[in-house]
Every structure is written in C-alpha cells, then in structure tokens.
Amino acid sequence: MKFTNTLLTLFTLFFFGSVLHAKNEKGTNTKDSSPRYLVLAASRMKTLNTELDHAVVQGYVFAFGEPASKIIVLEKRPGESHKYVVSDSLPRMIKDGSYKGYRILSGSFSGAEYALGGIFESLKEDEPQPEYKVTTTVSTHNLEKDIGEASAGGFRAIALTGLETQSALLEKLPGSEASATSYRLLATKKVSTMEKEIAAAAAQNFKVVAATGAGNEILVLMEKMAAGENNRDYKVISTSRTSTFEQEINHAAAEGYQIVPQTGAALQKGSVFMGGNYGYEQAIVMEKRPESAQVRYLLLGAKREGTIQRELNTTPAICSIDTMFLTYQETVTLLRCPAN
Numbered sequence: 001m002k003f004t005n006t007l008l009t010l011f012t013l014f015f016f017g018s019v020l021h022a023k024n025e026k027g028t029n030t031k032d033s034s035p036r037y038l039v040l041a042a043s044r045m046k047t048l049n050t051e052l053d054h055a056v057v058q059g060y061v062f063a064f065g066e067p068a069s070k071i072i073v074l075e076k077r078p079g080e081s082h083k084y085v086v087s088d089s090l091p092r093m094i095k096d097g098s099y100k101g102y103r104i105l106s107g108s109f110s111g112a113e114y115a116l117g118g119i120f121e122s123l124k125e126d127e128p129q130p131e132y133k134v135t136t137t138v139s140t141h142n143l144e145k146d147i148g149e150a151s152a153g154g155f156r157a158i159a160l161t162g163l164e165t166q167s168a169l170l171e172k173l174p175g176s177e178a179s180a181t182s183y184r185l186l187a188t189k190k191v192s193t194m195e196k197e198i199a200a201a202a203a204q205n206f207k208v209v210a211a212t213g214a215g216n217e218i219l220v221l222m223e224k225m226a227a228g229e230n231n232r233d234y235k236v237i238s239t240s241r242t243s244t245f246e247q248e249i250n251h252a253a254a255e256g257y258q259i260v261p262q263t264g265a266a267l268q269k270g271s272v273f274m275g276g277n278y279g280y281e282q283a284i285v286m287e288k289r290p291e292s293a294q295v296r297y298l299l300l301g302a303k304r305e306g307t308i309q310r311e312l313n314t315t316p317a318i319c320s321i322d323t324m325f326l327t328y329q330e331t332v333t334l335l336r337c338p339a340n
Contacts, residue, residue, distance in 0.1 A: 068117030109159035162214030182224035213265035238283035246299035264325030294339035
C-alpha cells in the first residue's frame, strides 16, 4: 500500500510551527488546541524521525502504526515523555546492536516491500535491556522451526508480519530461562478453517500470540501456555465489508469476546478484472474474557493519512486505539470503548 504524503507533511510542519509560535496580543502563549491524535507519514525515514521528534516535544507518544510503510499514529498524553527512533531496517539495527538503550514496541513490527520496520522506545533508568532476534522465511514450516529454536535460548515470539516473506520478532528479557517453548504457526486460505485449527490448538493449551495476512493466507502464531492455565476460547471474525466487520466484532464483544492485540490481517481474494484491483478479506482474532468488563468497538477505515487523523479526532474521548492494520485498500483502525 502506497501513501501520498506531501500534503500531510506540509500540514504537519505548519501545525508544529503554529503550536510553537502562536501568541496572543500580549505576547503570551495561547491555549494549546492541538488534536488528541496526530498522524505522521513521509516518504523518507529521516523526515519521519524529524517530525516524530517535534511531536514528542509537544507531548505526543506512540499509539500505533506501520513504520515499514512510513506511517505512524501518535496520541497526546501530557506528562508522559519518551524518545523514539523509527526504522524500516529492523534486522540491520538488531544485528549491529544500535538498538541498545531502547526496546522495540511489538505493536509497531511491520513489513512492506523490501522492508521490515519497527519503533524503538527509550528505556527508563535502571530498566533492563532486552535482546531481540528477527527470523524471516518464505516457508511457514521453517518459520515455526526457527521460532522454536530461538525459544530454546530464552527468546519468546512477540509479533508477526507477512507479505512476500513471513517474519517474526522475538524478545529475550534479562534472566529469562533458556528453556524451549512450543509454538504452532497455523496457515490457511479459508478463515473458517483457521477458526477450527485455532480451537484444536487451544484445546491443547495453546494461546494466540499474533496473526498476519500473507498474500492469500492468514497466519496465526500460537504459544504453549504453562501447565495449569485454563484453555482459551477464540473466534475469528472476517468479512470483505467494513460495515459488516464492525457489526460482527461487536456481536462477538456482546458475548464476552475481546480483540487479541496484533491479530489484524488482510487476505487477497483473487483478481477483480474490472479496474485491475484485488478483492480482499479482513480478519481479526477475538478471545473470550468473561471476567473482563464488556466493551464495544468503533471501526474507522480510510485511505488517506489526513482522513485517518480527522476521523480519529472525532471519536469519543472514552475510546482508545486497540489495534490498527493495513488492508490492500485502506488503513483499518479499531478503537475500544466501554460498553455502556
């Protein structure tokens, strides 16, 4: 998915200039009227990092995004302070160790053509330094094998992305036991089949960690839980229509299900010859949480970054971003809100 960034970049620079230099007639700063959400997009990574630095000064923090596609969403949270680095060369930074002093935000792990991206957030004072690995293959079986081998060294899978290749991000926290954890990487072309396979693995005490779309397949990564933990119950919600997607998600939410973070996926569903486009199906995994407070979800779908920002800033203050992912036609954002 390609983004046209010029107008948004000019708007962003104008916005920051206005906030920094706005004065009333007496020369004092005017009241801060900056939006809750800010969407940054740029064709160059250096420009994106510069705009992010400016936003941090104004009190913004990372909310969600797709760094590999050079688009991120920030939320204004006064009192919070973080330093970030955005990269579309995640494997290189991990290999040369230049991420030291930072953690990788798992929700930012993303893939695009010839790129694997992520956002690095500075560690707090005395916070231990994690280690990271990225494994990439074209084979589902090999990816599952690589994840399992890394887990023997104390690494745990925390994110998944797929496009031409399939990639997993693994993290090792200081003091982690070097004992292997069992993983299952499920891959199907039919979402209905995926729900059955998830249920079969869940019955054997596996839980969903992450999911992604990979062409015409959906991939779901599951991890073996510790002995004694209760089995999980899952639904996979999928549709080709945005309005139906929101309705079905909220129907499941009314039954006590909640979205599993980092499980949004888009699948190609074959060529549509009129116009040369591809049809697609969007899917997400939900887990039953009967003891949690009931929630409802708002879904936003937009193609342009300016539209994403405008729609986000019209949502109720009681709602917050739960997940965001790219389909082949638009950016889908799901916000979590109290049910009542």
